Amino acid sequence: MRSLLFLGNFWICLHFFSQNSTCNILPTPVTFVKAGSGNEFLETQKLSFDSNACPEPINVIFAEIAKLYLPSAHNYLDHKADKGLIKFQYISGGYPDSYSLNITSKEIRIAYTSPASCFYALHSLFQLIQINPVDSSLKLPLCFVKDYPKFSWRGLHLDVARHFFTVDEVKKYLDLMSMYKFNIFHWHLTDDQGWRIEIKRYPKLTEIGAWRDSTVENHYATSPRTWNTKRYGGFYTQEQIREVVAYAADRQITIVPEIEMPGHARAALAAYPEYSCSGKQQPVPGLWGVFEDVFCTKDSSLHFLQNILEEVMELFPSQYIHVGGDEVPKTRWKTCPNCQKKKRILELKDETELQSYFIGQMDQYLKKRGRNLMGWDEILEGGLSPGAAVMSWRGTEGGIAAAQQGHFVVMSPGSHCYFDHYQSKSTSEPLAIGGYTPLEKVYDFQPVPQELSAQEAPFILGGQANLWTEYIPSFDQLTYMTYPRAIALSQVLWGGSKAPYQTFEEVLKTHHIPRLMGPILNTHTSLSFMKPSFKFKRIPNGISLGFEFKDTRESVAVSSNDGHDGVWLDHEKTLDFKRTIKKTRLYNLTFLSPCCADSLTLISHQGLGAQVSYETPPNERYNSGDLTLVDGQFGARPWRGNQWAGFDTNTVKVRLDFGKRIRITELELGFLYEPTSWIHLPLEIRVSTNRGKDQSYKVNNERCNLKFQAKSDHIFLHIEGLKTIPIGFPGEGNIPWIFCDEFVIK
Numbered sequence: 001m002r003s004l005l006f007l008g009n010f011w012i013c014l015h016f017f018s019q020n021s022t023c024n025i026l027p028t029p030v031t032f033v034k035a036g037s038g039n040e041f042l043e044t045q046k047l048s049f050d051s052n053a054c055p056e057p058i059n060v061i062f063a064e065i066a067k068l069y070l071p072s073a074h075n076y077l078d079h080k081a082d083k084g085l086i087k088f089q090y091i092s093g094g095y096p097d098s099y100s101l102n103i104t105s106k107e108i109r110i111a112y113t114s115p116a117s118c119f120y121a122l123h124s125l126f127q128l129i130q131i132n133p134v135d136s137s138l139k140l141p142l143c144f145v146k147d148y149p150k151f152s153w154r155g156l157h158l159d160v161a162r163h164f165f166t167v168d169e170v171k172k173y174l175d176l177m178s179m180y181k182f183n184i185f186h187w188h189l190t191d192d193q194g195w196r197i198e199i200k201r202y203p204k205l206t207e208i209g210a211w212r213d214s215t216v217e218n219h220y221a222t223s224p225r226t227w228n229t230k231r232y233g234g235f236y237t238q239e240q241i242r243e244v245v246a247y248a249a250d251r252q253i254t255i256v257p258e259i260e261m262p263g264h265a266r267a268a269l270a271a272y273p274e275y276s277c278s279g280k281q282q283p284v285p286g287l288w289g290v291f292e293d294v295f296c297t298k299d300s301s302l303h304f305l306q307n308i309l310e311e312v313m314e315l316f317p318s319q320y321i322h323v324g325g326d327e328v329p330k331t332r333w334k335t336c337p338n339c340q341k342k343k344r345i346l347e348l349k350d351e352t353e354l355q356s357y358f359i360g361q362m363d364q365y366l367k368k369r370g371r372n373l374m375g376w377d378e379i380l381e382g383g384l385s386p387g388a389a390v391m392s393w394r395g396t397e398g399g400i401a402a403a404q405q406g407h408f409v410v411m412s413p414g415s416h417c418y419f420d421h422y423q424s425k426s427t428s429e430p431l432a433i434g435g436y437t438p439l440e441k442v443y444d445f446q447p448v449p450q451e452l453s454a455q456e457a458p459f460i461l462g463g464q465a466n467l468w469t470e471y472i473p474s475f476d477q478l479t480y481m482t483y484p485r486a487i488a489l490s491q492v493l494w495g496g497s498k499a500p501y502q503t504f505e506e507v508l509k510t511h512h513i514p515r516l517m518g519p520i521l522n523t524h525t526s527l528s529f530m531k532p533s534f535k536f537k538r539i540p541n542g543i544s545l546g547f548e549f550k551d552t553r554e555s556v557a558v559s560s561n562d563g564h565d566g567v568w569l570d571h572e573k574t575l576d577f578k579r580t581i582k583k584t585r586l587y588n589l590t591f592l593s594p595c596c597a598d599s600l601t602l603i604s605h606q607g608l609g610a611q612v613s614y615e616t617p618p619n620e621r622y623n624s625g626d627l628t629l630v631d632g633q634f635g636a637r638p639w640r641g642n643q644w645a646g647f648d649t650n651t652v653k654v655r656l657d658f659g660k661r662i663r664i665t666e667l668e669l670g671f672l673y674e675p676t677s678w679i680h681l682p683l684e685i686r687v688s689t690n691r692g693k694d695q696s697y698k699v700n701n702e703r704c705n706l707k708f709q710a711k712s713d714h715i716f717l718h719i720e721g722l723k724t725i726p727i728g729f730p731g732e733g734n735i736p737w738i739f740c741d742e743f744v745i746k
Ligand code: ACM
Pocket: 326, 327, 376, 393
């Protein structure tokens, strides 16, 4: 009812508008209707506005908003006007942050309920503007917009610890966020590899903790590792932080700072080792991952962190202060006399409860000062005090549990919200941490899990994408990983009338990508969603590769190492690859595309498309389907998490059926060796058929070429791994993983 009231007499003229119009505003508004035929425009040379009725601080930054959309924006703005073309009207009540925008042939009317909603209305307005290339005049479709957000937490995160971003870069990040109506910037200011916020009381945090002497190159799981030994670092002074907080506030964005504890603390402990368990002096690491040395639970460490939080609260007025709490190994606590004493005195069951105590101490400290604690979902373990909020990153389970216990939750599951993951399967994607989160997957994100009841669902404040920057060393790379995926997320979180994905993609392509990449914003943006995608299908005696092209000008050129070019071209968009009997053949598929060329290498062999039966199934996280082992592609390197069959067992048994008897002379089997990810080579492989005797082979390399003579319609592989991870390797004593791909039958 409230939204109807707020619209007032705007409803009366609604019947003059046409309903079925595409909307170029993203995130899509709740209601968008074009007037009359849908082809009428307001044309103007000036965007004069009634600055008296435009609320603060929007009137002050009006020109700054205009500059994001219009070249030479000052030429269009008329500061002298006190009435102007754009008229503002404050309306009390209505949905929080709701606005309406009405463009007629004579004027533009914005009805707003809060400064934020006025700001959102202006962004919607500017997104509708077209510029006449002949006389540079402005043209706006006559339309009516009614709009309000679905979620109150529409967040983007930025890790400035792994790689540092300057104040100007952070401001540009905020500008881009503001265009898509994000309202929370989660600033991850501290981690193992760098402390980035000046704390007056503890100057060594930035003198020592903000700098590292080396940074690991390539993917950190690559062995052997290589290092860049250039000193790297940086930090923000308190004055700079104040400037950024104010800049964000003007743009209706709240900054939630994160000070990581008790884990991810190596940079702080490099500066003040006395607050660790051992007191041992160690450098700021240049390696990614999780480190055993964390803050000790003794009182002096807690006071140190609380003193830091005191300064943080002075800088950041946000209701929530994020204290991390994720990935805390308990190794040091288990042998630390101080931690063990604390556990005894407090009668705590185990180290998990010690972590819960630690977070509880911070929670009480913040609460006394009128703030609320937020942390990653690990803070639920061992119990969490009322009022603390949870950011669910290890899937949605933590968020569900927290909401069911009455905690507020921000949903940020790795599956949909980790923008440090790859966005296409193309081998030309720049190095990323792993995972696969394409644009369409983000678009499908549902922040409120179905498991929650109607009473529990309101505890979901909204959602957030995280930009961890281990593999994001530059601002260009940052925007490439963020956009356009952040726009898909804004569709989910703003939650207006979310169009089908194809419509969204069209609007993105025609209006938003050109703006992001155009001369004003000049932003490095990913076009990975435009890349041709392909799907493998099993066909009799082989596989078929189906393509989906986004652009009619795209095509595939096929060449092979023995001159058989494109002989399997079925029709325009499918290529069939039949099993090769004589010898394996390599194909290079080159995708010719005006925007995003790409390539793929396929190996054609006798096992292509064979039936694969797993006696030991792959772990569901690393199972990309039963064609993986026989799709003509070796698993991608560096390892991207997908394109491999990954087993969490030390025995793997798998059978390949070829459909008819074939003559086999050799096998080439691919395995992965990534000991930092607990992935080890198997020890031995036994190959058998119904006839003849089994043959055993030792495995020494990622690629095993095995001489195996047989005539059979199938083979059976029994792969034996290490019983446990050897001492001295990450995860020692645990069962190692076995990763396989491809199984080439020659
Ligand atoms: C996290 O990604 N460790 C919160």
